[in-house]
Amino acid sequence: MKAGLFFSSCGGMLEQTIDLKSLADEFASQVKTMVVGDFLDSKDISDIIRVVREEKLDAVVLAGNSPEEYTDSRQGRLLVDMLEDVGINPNKIAYVNLKQQVALVHRKDPVSQQKAVLLTRVALARIEEAHPVQMIRVAPRNTVAVLGKTVEGWLAAAQMLKRGLRVYLIGQTEEEMPPTLAPVKAFVELNPKTHLMEGYKVIDVYGWAGDLTIKIKSNKDEITVDVGAILVASNKRREDVEELRTILHLDTDQDSGLLVPLTMDSRMVETIEEGIFIIPNLETLDMLMRVALADAASLAVINLLEQPELLHKNLVSEVDESKCGGCGTCVKTCSFQASTVDPVRRVSQIDLRRCKGCGNCVTSCPTGARDLLTYPLAYLLKAVEILAEFGEKGEPKILALLCEGCGYKSVDDAAQANMEYSPNILPLGVRCGGAIDTQLILEAFNRGFDGITICKCADGHCSNIVGNTDLDRRANLFREILRSRGINDDLLRIVDSGGRGDNYCVNTLVQLFEAVKSGEVTR
Amino acid sequence: MGDKPRVATAWLQGCSGCHISFLDLHHELLDVFELIDLKASPIMDIKKVPEVDVALVEGAVSNSENREVLKEIREKAKILIAFGTCASFGGVAGLRNLYKMEDVLTEAYKNSPSVTGGELPGSPAIPKLLSKVYPLHDVVAVDYHIPGCPPLPGMIKEILIAVLNGEQPVLSNRSLCEECGRKQSEMLIPKREFVTNSVAALMELEEIDETACFLEQGILCMGPATREGCHARCMKGNVPCRGCMGPAPGALEQGTKIVNALASILPAGGLMFMEDIVGTGYRYSLPVSIIPSIRGNEADE
Numbered sequence: 123m124k125a126g127l128f129f130s131s132c133g134g135m136l137e138q139t140i141d142l143k144s145l146a147d148e149f150a151s152q153v154k155t156m157v158v159g160d161f162l163d164s165k166d167i168s169d170i171i172r173v174v175r176e177e178k179l180d181a182v183v184l185a186g187n188s189p190e191e192y193t194d195s196r197q198g199r200l201l202v203d204m205l206e207d208v209g210i211n212p213n214k215i216a217y218v219n220l221k222q223q224v225a226l227v228h229r230k231d232p233v234s235q236q237k238a239v240l241l242t243r244v245a246l247a248r249i250e251e252a253h254p255v256q257m258i259r260v261a262p263r264n265t266v267a268v269l270g271k272t273v274e275g276w277l278a279a280a281q282m283l284k285r286g287l288r289v290y291l292i293g294q295t296e297e298e299m300p301p302t303l304a305p306v307k308a309f310v311e312l313n314p315k316t317h318l319m320e321g322y323k324v325i326d327v328y329g330w331a332g333d334l335t336i337k338i339k340s341n342k343d344e345i346t347v348d349v350g351a352i353l354v355a356s357n358k359r360r361e362d363v364e365e366l367r368t369i370l371h372l373d374t375d376q377d378s379g380l381l382v383p384l385t386m387d388s389r390m391v392e393t394i395e396e397g398i399f400i401i402p403n404l405e406t407l408d409m410l411m412r413v414a415l416a417d418a419a420s421l422a423v424i425n426l427l428e429q430p431e432l433l434h435k436n437l438v439s440e441v442d443e444s445k446c447g448g449c450g451t452c453v454k455t456c457s458f459q460a461s462t463v464d465p466v467r468r469v470s471q472i473d474l475r476r477c478k479g480c481g482n483c484v485t486s487c488p489t490g491a492r493d494l495l496t497y498p499l500a501y502l503l504k505a506v507e508i509l510a511e512f513g514e515k516g517e518p519k520i521l522a523l524l525c526e527g528c529g530y531k532s533v534d535d536a537a538q539a540n541m542e543y544s545p546n547i548l549p550l551g552v553r554c555g556g557a558i559d560t561q562l563i564l565e566a567f568n569r570g571f572d573g574i575t576i577c578k579c580a581d582g583h584c585s586n587i588v589g590n591t592d593l594d595r596r597a598n599l600f601r602e603i604l605r606s607r608g609i610n611d612d613l614l615r616i617v618d619s620g621g622r623g624d625n626y627c628v629n630t631l632v633q634l635f636e637a638v639k640s641g642e643v644t645r
Numbered sequence: 646m647g648d649k650p651r652v653a654t655a656w657l658q659g660c661s662g663c664h665i666s667f668l669d670l671h672h673e674l675l676d677v678f679e680l681i682d683l684k685a686s687p688i689m690d691i692k693k694v695p696e697v698d699v700a701l702v703e704g705a706v707s708n709s710e711n712r713e714v715l716k717e718i719r720e721k722a723k724i725l726i727a728f729g730t731c732a733s734f735g736g737v738a739g740l741r742n743l744y745k746m747e748d749v750l751t752e753a754y755k756n757s758p759s760v761t762g763g764e765l766p767g768s769p770a771i772p773k774l775l776s777k778v779y780p781l782h783d784v785v786a787v788d789y790h791i792p793g794c795p796p797l798p799g800m801i802k803e804i805l806i807a808v809l810n811g812e813q814p815v816l817s818n819r820s821l822c823e824e825c826g827r828k829q830s831e832m833l834i835p836k837r838e839f840v841t842n843s844v845a846a847l848m849e850l851e852e853i854d855e856t857a858c859f860l861e862q863g864i865l866c867m868g869p870a871t872r873e874g875c876h877a878r879c880m881k882g883n884v885p886c887r888g889c890m891g892p893a894p895g896a897l898e899q900g901t902k903i904v905n906a907l908a909s910i911l912p913a914g915g916l917m918f919m920e921d922i923v924g925t926g927y928r929y930s931l932p933v934s935i936i937p938s939i940r941g942n943e944a945d946e
Contacts, residue, residue, distance in 0.1 A: 445895040447820030449869035450832030455909040459835040468823060488870035488906040489820045490895025560901040564935045588837065595908035599922055603900055606743050606923040608940035 123214070125153040125249055126179040127242070128170055130161040130186030132221050139225040139234045145185075148239055153246070154179060161186050167201045174208055181249040182210055185218035185242055188534045189551075192217075196388040212435050213252040213496055216245040219549075222537035228545045233513065237545050240512055244505045244550070251501035253493075256436040258474075262332030262427045263350035264288060269324060269366070270356025271296040273303065273409075274401045277416035278353055278423075280306050283313045285424050290347055292319040292338055293356065300409065319345075327352070327369050328458070328476045331397025332432040335475070350427045353419055354400040357381045368587050370398055371458075371478060373527070376580055376620065378403065391419040394527070394585055399423055437479035437496055443469045445491035452483035452492060457587040480586035481557025485596070497553050502562050509548040510569035518638040518645070521571040522549045522631050523558055527585050528619035529577025529627055536628040547631050555579065555616075556589025560600040563614065567604070572645050573613040573634045577627040580618035590618075612643050650698040650809050654686040654728070655718055657711040658738055658778065659704025663729035664688055666795035667701075670802055677802060680809060696721045699808060701728040701791075705735045705932065706779040710772035719785040724808060727781045728801075730794040734891045735932025737794070739778040740924065742931050742938040746776045776942040778932050789814055793875055794889035794929060800874060818894050821868040821886050825877045829858045832910070844915030847885070859885040860910055865920050867928075870896065870903040889929045898934045900926030 127149050129142045136142060146155040154177050158166040161184060174182060182205055192198045205215055218241050228234045264287050268275045271293035279289045291310065299307050310316050319338060322345070326337035329348075336347045354370070356362050360379035367374050367381065372393050375382045380403045383390040390402050399419050404411060426432070438460075448468035452461040460476035461483055463469065470491065484492040484499070493499060506521065513519055524530040530551045536543075548571075552558055555578030566574055576593065584590040594616065601611040615634055620626040637643040656664065664687060670677065681699075685691040694700060700722035706712050719725055727733045735742070741749050754763040781787050791804050804814040817823075831840040841863040847853070850862070859866035859880070867888035868880070875890050892899040903926045907916060916922065927934060 442895065445818045445893060447823040447869065447873060447893070449820055449822035449906075450829055451869055451906045451910060453833055453835050454837070454840065456835065457837050462835055463833050465833075482909075486906050486909050488896065488902045489818070489893035490897075490902075491819075491893075560904055561897045561935065564901055565897070568935050592908055595913045596905055598913050599904045599908065599916060600901065602917070602922050603904065603926070606939070607936045609936075 123181050123250070124177065124179050125181040125183065125246065126174060126177060127153045127155045127183045127185065127246070128161075129155070129157040129220075130166070130184070131157065131159055132186050132225070133160050136186065136220055136225045139229050139231075140220060140238045141235060145235065145238055145242065149242065149246075153183075161201050162191075162198065167204065170201065171204050171208060174205065174210065180210060181214035183216045183218060183242070183245045183249060185220050185245065187217075188219045188222045189217040190531055190534055194385050194389070211254040213255045214249050216248040216252075218242050218245045219534070222534040223549050224545075226537040226540070227542050229542060231545050233545050237512060237548075240508055240548075243508045247504040247508065248501050251498050251504065253440065253495045253498060255495050258330075258434040258436055260330065260332035260432040260434050262429060262432055263348060264427055265290070265347075265349040266423050266427065267292060267334075267336055267347060267349045267352045269293065269352065269354045270362070272355045272358075272401075273297055273299060273412055274416040274419070275353075275355030276307050276310055277303070277413060278355060278420040279310045279316065281417060281420035282423060283310060283315055285428070286315075287424070287427060288315045288317070289313075290317045290319055290336075290349065292322050292324065294321055294323055297356075324366065324369055328473075330434040330475070331426060332434070334397055350397070351423045352398045353423055354381060354398070355416075355419075357401050357403050368457075371395060371585050371587065372398065372400070373585050374583060376583060379582075391415065391422050397426065436474060437494075438472055438474055438477035439479060439481060439484050439492045439494050441470050441472060442491045442493070443467075445489045446470045447489055447491075449488065451486050451488060455483050455486040455592065457482070478586060479553070480589055481553045482586065482589055482592055485557055485559045485592070494553060494557065497557065499559065499562070502550070502552070502559075503565060505550050506562065506566050506569055506571075509550060510566070510571060512548055513546055518546060518572045518635060519570065520547045520573045520575060520631060520635045520638070521566045522547055523574065523576045524549055524551050524627075525555050525576075525578045525589070525619065526551050526553060528579045528583070532577060532619040532625075532627040533631075536625045539625065541625055541628060543628060543632050544635050547635055554586045554589035555584065555593035556586055558593055560596055560603070563600065564603070567607075567609055567613075572638045573615070573643070575631045575634050576614075576616045577619040577630075578616060580620065610644050613638070613645070649680065649682040651684050651696070652681040652699045652701070652805075653684050653694045653697045653718070653722070654688070654701040655692075655694055655703070655714065656687055657702065657704035657715060657732070658707035659729065659731045659736070661687070661703070662795040663703040663732075663801075666793075666798050667801050669798040673798070673802060677805065680806065694718050694721055697723070699724045699726065699805070701726045701805070702732055702781060703728045705731040705739060706775065706781065706784050707738065708772040708774050712775065712784055715781060715784055724788045725781070725785065726804070726808065727787045727790045729796055730792055730889050730891060730929050732781045733790040733792050733933075734930040735778045735780045735937075736929055739930070739932040740928065742777045742942070743923070745939060745941050746774060750774065775945045777938040777945075780932050783932070790816075792816070792872060792890045797875060797878075817873045819873050820893050821871045821873045821875070821877060821890065824873045825858075825868055825880050825886075827858045827880060828856050829861065831861045832858055837909075839912050840910055842912065844911050844919045846919060853883055855883050863911065863915070865907070865911070865916070865925060867899070867903060867925065869906050870899050870926075887928055888926075891930050891933070899930045900934060
């Protein structure tokens with residue numbers, strides 16, 4: 123593997139705290155290093171791509187922005203997409219969040235430099251240990267399922283029919299159309315490419331963008347429909363989406379219980395699931411806005427399905443059959459029905475079209491036969507070992523295990539809100555609360571962390587449905603193991619990240635650090 | 646006689662069960678003795694280990710004598726095999742690592758109901774108890790392991806002969822479920838539900854189905870987190886697995902792994918109420934856990 127390590131000063135923001143030049147020098151003997159001004163700037167992007175090509179790199183670490191910033195804005199992934207286009211496997215691209223995890227939160231602290239070094243080493247360990255993901259080529263189906271006979275549903279259906287897509291309009295109830303929009307409904311109803319599925323509800327969805335399978339059920343029968351994309355057009359009442367959330371694995375708002383988009387500004391009809399779109403629920407939904415949102419959503423679907431080919435990243439967990447005893451634990455753990463035991467060979471197998479790569483089965487597998495491609499256990503153990511080097515001996519150290527769906531974002535937000543905290547709180551992103559193996563927690567205590575805080579999703583908000591529940595169940599039993607080693611189990615704290623825009627997560631981290639430091643909680 | 650590989654066996658902190666299992670080869674022992682020249686063993690009259698090709702060492706390291714003897718054997722043996730669960734993982738006696746050494750001594754010599762006016766042993770003639778129990782590989786380099794409490798006689802023979810022939814002995818990496826053979830039904834249904842509503846202790850049940858998976862009957866079984874190779878003897882006797890073969894090699898340890906697994910199989914409330922999770926999960930392997938002892942037991946010099 124030939125790796126490149128690129129640093130961005132994030133438009134000069136980082137250099138007040140971190141000496142990027144000497145940070146780059148630290149690694150110059152191991153990997154190709156380069157410092158640029160901004161990963162989101164077209165000149166710097168083309169410079170990086172040029173170096174990657176010239177040096178024939180096959181792995182890249184981007185040290186600067188939070189990985190969230192690449193997904194949160196429209197075209198934010200440009201650099202990442204271009205790296206993938208020149209042949210870097212997605213799992214061989216890792217991020218060091220120098221901006222939100224160091225520069226913004228420990229501005230004047232002289233140990234920031236050491237922390238930056240350690241976080242960079244963790245990212246290098248990631249590209250070293252992560253297994254390459256398999257890319258699956260998908261020719262998108264030119265069919266879309268619209269869930270909900272709402273105003274937006276009819277409007278979006280009409281737009282997509284005009285572009286030649288086949289539309290399944292599925293819904294048990296129907297919203298009344300305002301008189302001015304009555305012709306839209308007539309157009310959809312009379313179009314030969316429309317399938318009006320009266321009285322059906324969705325009971326199962328699996329597959330990926332461009333190739334999704336939906337099972338729908340009515341009083342009479344059960345039908346399977348293959349589509350390229352799904353648009354959820356009814357997102358106004360909690361009871362409409364409650365069931366749908368667990369079938370589609372989407373994020374919901376903690377207060378309203380309604381589906382939330384990827385971001386509330388530039389990506390407001392997209393969701394964490396590529397290929398599944400929603401009409402977001404806004405405070406003011408006048409007719410003008412509703413029409414605009416329906417147009418935006420239909421454009422997003424059309425943009426996706428009109429591509430000749432989509433690349434699906436297969437992030438699923440792996441099975442090492444030589445280690446699998448066929449016990450069935452993974453079968454009972456998976457909430458996507460992706461795990462089964464082959465009745466003849468007696469080994470566990472994974473349904474690629476159902477697996478979300480959440481890592482819950484990896485945690486539960488009692489023989490270690492399963493592993494995640496993106497966050498293999500070997501990487502997590504290495505990361506804990508590296509982070510444990512931080513600071514002077516005897517100084518309290520807290521490990522923050524952050525669910526990438528919520529806790530990670532929540533800690534980023536605190537940084538954005540100018541909240542500073544002790545550098546002795548060391549962050550490590552993980553796939554999901556359900557992907558946190560109690561072996562890893564025990565290892566963190568073993569390596570010298572005094573306390574561990576896990577930031578996971580609140581009840582009913584885990585995009586992997588049960589990752590948070592299973593983490594709680596495991597931790598409840600695991601606390602007994604901690605106590606048996608003479609470790610105060612109050613040193614393991616699990617908090618609901620509270621979604622975005624809330625500092626609860628960071629506050630809990632700081633509280634545990636302060637409590638350990640003052641001796642209020644005995645180590 | 647002179648050409649045969651020289652072999653010795655010894656025991657440290659163990660119960661001699663592994664040696665008994667070796668003797669349980671019965672007439673097959675003759676085949677083994679055709680191949681080896683047994684130079685020293687607790688089962689014969691020569692106990693002092695001379696220079697040998699292969700040494701089989703039973704038992705864990707628990708006191709200063711165990712440690713000294715083991716180091717001497719390591720120097721004299723070309724190949725050292727950790728013989729049985731105590732030697733490989735610390736074994737049942739390793740559970741004392743859950744207590745501070747002073748507490749262990751006080752409990753044994755003073756507080757025990759069978760003791761009156763007891764005193765802690767202080768004589769220099771008595772080996773010093775180490776702060777915790779160690780598997781052999783924590784003290785010296787170990788070439789091979791034969792897990793099992795005790796290991797199957799056939800397994801001892803197979804591994805010994807493989808080593809004598811210069812071959813790599815083969816142990817399975819899988820869990821016991823593979824060779825258990827009990828019928829699974831609920832465990833294999835891809836549905837998020839506990840396989841049973843309640844957790845039961847063995848003696849509570851009037852009847853235990855001899856053919857069905859123990860977990861599906863609400864009985865805590867260590868099989869999923871335990872390496873196979875014992876031919877599921879306990880299960881055949883209608884007793885759940887207690888984990889003596891140690892963790893599967895893909896797992897870092899047994900106790901946390903069974904916790905991870907059970908959380909989606911059996912109701913946690915029942916488990917916490919009914920079972921000694923620590924004692925069950927680490928019954929045979931606490932000294933090879935990620936944290937092998939209660940904090941405060943200082944490292945032995």
